[in-house]
Amino acid sequence: MSGRGRGPARQEKARGGAHEPEEMILVVGPPAHGGHCVARPQGEPEGRVVFVRHALPGETVRARITARTSKMWRADAVEALTASPDRVEPVWPEAGPGGVGGGELSHVALPAQRTWKRWVLADCLRRIGGPEVAEAVLALPFSTPPGGVPVEPMPCETAAETAEDPRVRALAGTGTRTRVELAIGDDGAPGMHAFRSATILPVRDLPLAVPAIRDLGLTTRGSWRRRLARARRVQAVAPSAGAPVVIVDGTVLSASGRPLSRQRVDESVDASGLGLGELRYTVRADAFWQVHRDAPRALVEAVTRAALGDEAGGAGASGAGRPGGPRVLELYSGSGLLTLPLALLGGEVISLEGSERAVRDADRNLRPAPRARLMAGRVTGASVTELGRSFSPGGDGRADVVVLDPPRQGAGRDVIEAIVGVGPARVVLVACDPAALARDVGSLLRGGYRLEGLRALDMFPHTHHFETIAVLQRP
Template sequence: MTTRPARRSPRPETTRPAAREEVLLDVGAPAHGGHCVARTTDDPDGRVIFVRHALPGERVRAVMTQKTSKIWRADAIEILSASPDRVEPVWPQAGPGGVGGGELSHVALGAQRTWKRWVLADCLRRIGGPDVAQAVTEAAGGTAVSVEPLPSEVRAEASEDARTRALAGTGTRTRLALTADERGRFGMHAFRSSTVLDPGRLPLAVAAIADLGLTERALWRRHARPGSRLEAVAPSVGEPLVLIDGRVLTAEGRAASRRRVGEVVDASGLGLGELRYSVHADGFWQVHKDAPAALVDAVVRAVVTGSPSGGGASLVADRVAGTSVLELYSGAGLFTLPLAAAGARVVSLEGSAQAVGDARRTLHGYDTVSLHTGRASARAVDELGRLDGTPADVVVLDPPRQGAGREVIEAVAALGPRRVVLVACDPAALARDLGSLLHSGYTVRGVRALDMFPHTHHFETVVVLDRH
C-alpha cells in the first residue's frame, strides 16, 4: 500500500469494564485484526470473545478489556494449555497490557504465516462470498493462498545459528514512530489507547535505528515536549535521520541539512538493475527493508505476464514496451519508476502532493509518464484512463487500508482495461474490492501474499485479474 499515511492519530481509548473481570477461555480460530475467536470454558456455545496474545487450541486465563453491546475483547494473561506454536516472545513489551504493533511475537514465525493464511481465506469467504473465495482458490492452484516470507526471514530461518533463527523477523523495519509521554520520554501507545508506554529496545527496527537509543538517551528528550512525535528513518542510502515535531536531526542529534532520503530498489530480477528514488524523510515508504523490491517484482511481473511470481528477467524488456498503464494511489512512484523504465506509458494519480513531488523528482527525464495529484474517483478514472483517446491497457491500484471502494472499482471496470493489478494490505477490503471486480466481468488470474509485517497480523496481497 503506497498511500498509507506517514502519521497516524492514536486510537481512541477502549471502553473497559468498570471492574477487573477474569475469564477462562477455550481459544478457536484466528480472526482478522490479531485476535482469536474464543468462548468461555463453561459455555462453549456462548458469546464470542475476541482474545489477543493467545493461539488456536489453547486454554487461557484472560482479563476482559472491552465489553460493548457489539463486541467483547480480552487479553490472555495466563496460558493453561499451550499450543506447540507458542514461543518466547521476541517483544515482551508488546504482550498483554503493552504497546501495540507486535501482537504475534509469541507465535512461531512459520505459524504466523499459517495464521495469516487462515485469515485471508476466511475474509475472502465470509466477506467476499463463495464466488470470490472459489476464484482465488482456483488461481492459487486449488488451495488456500500461502503467505510467503521475505528474503531476510528466509535466510534467518535457514540459519545454523539458533539465536538467529529465534530472532527471525526482527531487525527489518526501516521506519518507526514514537510519542513523548508527560516526562518527555519517547515510547509507543498501548493497544487501542492514548497512553504512552516504554517499548523496550525496539526489536523490529533495523540496527541503524535501534542503535540510536531513541527510548533511552537524554539526547532525544532534549528536543521533546509532552506529546511530541518522533519519526526515525533508516534509508537504504546514507545515514539515518530523526524527525521530532517536523525538525530533522542527524543520528548525533544535530540539525540536518537534508530533508530527503535516497532509496535504492534492486530490480535486477526484472532486468532493470538498481532503481533510485528520492523521498521526503517524512514521506511514506514501505517499512520492511525487503518490501519495496518484493512488491516491485510482483507488480511488474503481474502487469507483464498476468502472474505476480516466476518468469525471467528478459520478459520485461520483451513485453511491456508500449503498454499503457493507469496507476491509482501511486505514492512516491514505487511502481511508476520500474514500469516507465521498462518502456510502459504511465498515467498516475496520487492524493498526496508531497508524494507526487517526490515521484516527479525521481522520474525526471521520463517523457512517457504523466503524474497527477488528486483523489481517486470515478470521474478521475474516466478522465485519466482515456488521456490518449483509448482506455489504458492495464490499471494498477494500491489503495489505503480501507480499499478502493465500489465507486472506484466500478469505474475501473467501466474503463475496460484488459488487466487489473490490485495490491491490498487489508484482507477484508481486498475481499470487497475483488467481489466488485468479479461482478464486473473480471477473472482472477494470479495471486500472491507476502508477509511484509512479521510479528504483527498485517500482510500484503497482490491479485491479477483479466477481463473475460
C-alpha cells in the same frame, strides 16, 4: 504508565458489571482479522464472543478482560494453561499482554504466524468477499481448503529462519522495519500507543526496527530522551542509501541530533530481477515508503511482472503487441516506487496520487522515464474514468492495465466500478488489508473480471498485517 490525549477512538469499557468477571479461562478458537483469536466461553450468554490477543488456536488460557461491548468482549491472554507447540518466547515483551500495539504476534513462531495470516486471508475472502470470491480463490493453483494462499516470507526472514545458529533463528522477523514512529508520554518518556488506546506506554526496546534505528538509542540514551521530552511526534527513518534521520515534530535531525537542511532521504531498490539494475529514489523523510527493508524490492518485482507480463520477463502479457508496451494507469502512486519500473518497462504510464508532496518527489524520481505523466489529485470514480481514457490517440486511448495500491480501507466500489467501466485487460490490486482486498476483488469479479493470481507477502512479521497482490483479467 503515562497517558495523554482524548481516549480510545471507539470507546469500549473494560470494567464489567458486578457479576461480570475480570478474568476467565478460555479455550481458544481460530484466529480472526485484527490480531486476535476467537473464543466462545461456555456458560456465557448465547453467542458471546471473546476476542483474545496473545493466545494461539487450541490453547487454554487465563485471560484478562480488556474491553466489553454488547456484542463481544476483548481479552489479553496472561497465562497459557496449555500452550500451543507454536508458542515461543516473545521477541518483544513490551508488546505483550497490556502492552503497546504493533507486535501482537511476537509470541508465535514465524512459520505459524504465516499460517495464522493464511487462515485470516481465507476467512476474509470467504466471509467478506462472499462465495464468488471464495470459489475464485479456491480455483487458483496454490489454494487449498479452507481457501487463501500461502503467505510468503520476505527473503531476510527465510535467511534467518534457515540459519544454523539457533540465536539467529530465534530473532527471525526482527530488525526489518526502516520506519518507526514514537509518541511522547506526559512524563516525557518516548513510547507507543497501547492497543486501541490513546494511552502512551513507555518503550525501552525497538526489536522490530533495523539496527540503524535501534542504534540511535532514542528510547534509552539520555541525550535523546532529554531532547524528545517535549516533543509530540517522533519518527525514525533508516533509508537504504544513507544515514538514518530522526524527525521531531517535522524537523529533520541527523543521528547525532543536529538539524539537517536536507529534508529528503535516498532509497535504492535492486531491480536486477527485472533487468533494471539499481533503481534510485529520493523521498521526503516523512513520506510514505514501504516499511520492511525487503518490501520495496519485493513489490517492485511482483507488481511489475504482474502488470507487464512478458515485457518484465514474466508470463501472460496484457496489452502485448502494442508498440511500446501496454498503457498503464497507476492509482495511489505515492513517490513513484512502482511508477518508475512500470514506466521503464511498459509503454505509456499515467499515475494519480493524492499527496502533492509525493507527486513532487515522484516527478524527480521519474526523470529516467520522462514520458510518464504524473497527476496530483484524488482517486475517485470520475478521475479514474477520465484518466483511464486519456492515453495517446491510437487504438481507443484506454488503459490496458490498471495498477492500484490504495490505503488500508481499499479503493471502494465507486473506484472499482470506474475501473470496470474503463475496461483494462488486466487489473493489479495491491492491498494491505485482507478485508478491503476481499471487497475490492468481489466488485471486480461482479464487473466481469476473472481472478488469475493472488500472492500474500509477510511484510510485517510479528504483527497481524500482511500485503496481498491480486491479478485480475478481463476474459
